Amino acid sequence: MTDAALIENIAAGLEMNFGHAGDISGDAVESYLIGQMASLDEKSRVHVLETIMARMDAPSRSSASGPAEDAVLTQVCSLLLGRKVSMDDLSSSELLEKLAESLNTIFNTLNQLISVINMSFTGEGSPEETIRQVIGYRLEGEGQGNSLETYLGQISSAFLTSQQSFKEAAYAKVKQILSVLDPEQVATEVGKGLKFGPMKKAEMYEIYEHRYQKIQKWFSSGRFMEDFLREFEKNCQTKFAK
Structure with missing residues (x-):
């Protein structure tokens, strides 16, 4: 049986069995439809149901419109x-x-x-x-x-929050790196000893080189990105909660 013929049969059956019933059981209608469309695949069932619903709704829609x-x-x-x-x-x-x-x-x-x-x-x-x-x-x-504006406003708020949080996270990490490589900090650490002249400069260079290697390892190991993302997520959550 073609879909068109099946649709006609189902529509006629619905009218005959349920068209004039006072109290219609949803289970009864469902059982009837399942039995009539047992041989169809899911896509065909959806097509048949949509067609029947459109036909049943057409009179009421045209009369009310x-x-x-x-x-x-x-x-x-x-x-x-x-x-x-x-x-x-x-x-x-x-x-x-x-x-x-x-x-x-x-x-x-x-x-x-x-x-x-x-x-x-x-x-x-x-x-x-x-x-x-x-x-x-x-x-x-x-x-x-x-409100609809509030619901959709979450999207623009999220982008603005992300942008500001990214800026603050980048600023914090760069500031941390600059603090470690600050010449004054290195000089303060060297100043605790009794070395002078070339020996003092050599020690400062060794300290600087050690710190640079430490930062490079932090960056290449992936821990820099982990720390950066942790800072970024913390900023986002703090700002979004306000």
């Missing part, structure tokens, strides 16, 4: 797609499917990005609210949860 609603819908879709669309365009199931897929990708990516930010800066996992919940609260006029 008017010129004002159509204008709002086309305006929203035009903003999302970046080009002017008409109701004829929106009647295309392929266009609506692509739009839904694109929005789903955007929402999932935003949630993943916020989750990575929280994990990196606060040690916590997923955000308390997803972008879908935030938008839902806003559309329903509920005051609970973060």
